[in-house]
Amino acid sequence: MRSDEPGAFPKRIAALVPPEAIPGTVSGPVRQLTALARGLQRAGTDCLVVVFHRRGQPPSAFAPYLQEAGVRHCIVEDRGPVDWRLASHVGTVLRRWRPSIVQTHGYKATAVAYLLRRLGAPWRWIGFFHGFTTEPLKARFYHWVDRRLLGAAERVVVMSHAQARAFRHCDGRVRVIYNAALALPPGGSPSERDRLAGLAGSLPRPIVGVVGRLSQEKGVDLFLDACAVLVQKGLAFSALVAGDGPGRARLEAHCARLGLEARVRFLGHVYDVDVLYRMLDLLVLPSRSEGLPNTLLEAMQADVPIVATAVGAVPEVVGTSAAARLVTPGSAAALVEAIEHALTEGDLPEVAAARHEAMGRFSLERRVEAHVQLYHDLLEEAGGVRPACVGSPAR
Template sequence: MAEIAMRIVHIELGKHLYGGAKQVTFIMRGLRDDFGVENVLLATRGSAIAKEMQSQGFEVIEIPAGGDLDIGLIWRIKKVIQSVQPDLVHIHSRRGADVFGGLAAKLAKVPAVISRRVDNPESRWVTKWKYGLYQKVITISDGIREVLLSQGLSKLHVITVRSALADDATSSCHAQKFQQRFNLTENAFVIGVVAQLIERKGHKYLLQILPELLKTHPNIKVIFFGQGKYRQELEMEIERLKLQDTVQFAGFVQDMPALFGCLDLVVHPALMEGLGVSLLQASQQGVPIVASAVGGIPEAVEHEVNGLLVPAEDIEALKKEVSRMLSDEQLRERFGQNAQQLMRDKFSVQKMVEGNYRVYQTVLSSSEM
């Protein structure tokens, strides 16, 4: 398909620069550098991504954004679209953008696509109506795509373009600094959980198996990286299970990619997950993983290749596989080596950028609007 000159408005209303927002930075840079696309970012006023993309020389327009109930977003977004006059609008986030952004693009008579990053199902009529606003829906995993197809969207309407990581993001672990920072002994076996502190990430299932695991592996230390409203409940569970000396909260850390290489194992017992960027980051640093086989996780963690998969909420299976990882250093090393190759083969930034660009080409060369 021949290349088409493009001017794209990207809408990302998240306030922080991780997860989906980080993916937007990769996409915009790749589109500019590899395909000569002119990109404009529409972001929440004062957001981290707005500051980051301004520093990289992109045109950034900031607006107030109050989330899913801020109906005024329709008119603010429409005004920006009409001012910029793009060929296409790409909506990357929720927080009101998934509905109000689609309506604004429709009112401005500009074709739009949306990235879908979560696998939680919605009602069929909501799915049909909301995604009917868009010429294409881009899912970051086949797992999410299957959810949307099961809710009645057509195969031609939904396209998978997997998330990616910066190709140069590998880094070495500074073991001594890491141990000092998190008050760890040299022989500690460090398990990391890198996820928002919300119930569906499944932190409690790891807590429930720790007392048994500590009987045979007393050197386990667990670090929860992330922040969220579920922290108080987790702290109560840690106290109930007497795990205060085993588990610590690190909060959200800016240098997380550099810390993955210091972890011995990543555990992610989530109840649902679109793909799991933290799992990609762990694999890129060669860290083995035990995770739930839900959503898009089996695309990021291939069973017996770069990690082990267990059924969600299955405590016995989780205990068995974490114990296996604890006891088998050669298995961990093999998974770590496989993980880095898997990332190069399936989750490169170049592939993600090309995938999004091809979707744009398809939309702009058709008469779907």
């Protein structure tokens, strides 16, 4: 029996989320989900966040973050890439919670929901697709599985119209819901703030930075190539790389080969992003592929000028405005030209005004309203018809 009758606004939903990709950090999708859960609570819907936690890893950073935000949550142990008991444990949690709708985030949550639905679970399923990484091969396989199994969900939510094209096989069940521009999260230790303050006072201006996961699809290697050319052209600047990930050692070696050790600092993961953005004169997003990067919204929120590749939802966020300088993805030469123009021209008034205008379209209120409408439409579907089979995702 459902906790809500079809057509009613859901009183309870659940969200399944994977372990943190980098232990000790709270991911952008979890920050977005937490803000959404609080907004839904104000609208009359309780959300239970079910966090998978890999056995042997440090305690999840998600749990204290959700606790502090006042969002109901529970931890379910995940024993590895193939853990058949995980679905059983999650199924027990969901039977007790009795949600009308279950949202999934990430391939493991998708696989669990798919299996439970095949076993007759009564709730409706909304699968969220946040994008993918291009390395290693195992990760690409998991994302392929994710896209394939999401074809069985009643709705698939993506971050951009570009991503929606990968789900053409879902026949009208795909919805684009943009991330919200959230307030920059507090965090960081006094020692980290002191370290950043020391850097801000000692590095030559202007300071150019990239912020995000250090993996192939983020294009940080292209940013380093562009920095090398800008140095050869005699442009004065300092560069920061904030973030961590599987590509860090390779990128640091690439930086050394280019002779950029005196210009580029690798900061690792930065918790106090508010201080970080205040240090930057220009943010560069050199990604080869994206969903809707939270870094883009954070930089606009912090009023930092931006150079970004035209991938994923980035052009949709910027629109036809001058909120960011967009360049062709995969081209270090295009980054060189855009960075040089941005630093020599400064932050033009019309560019700053365009950033402020764009922010109004990405409020948390709009994101909550979009989810409320999604839930309403899904529960109103006559008979709650489920997809008959899993389609093959477009490549």
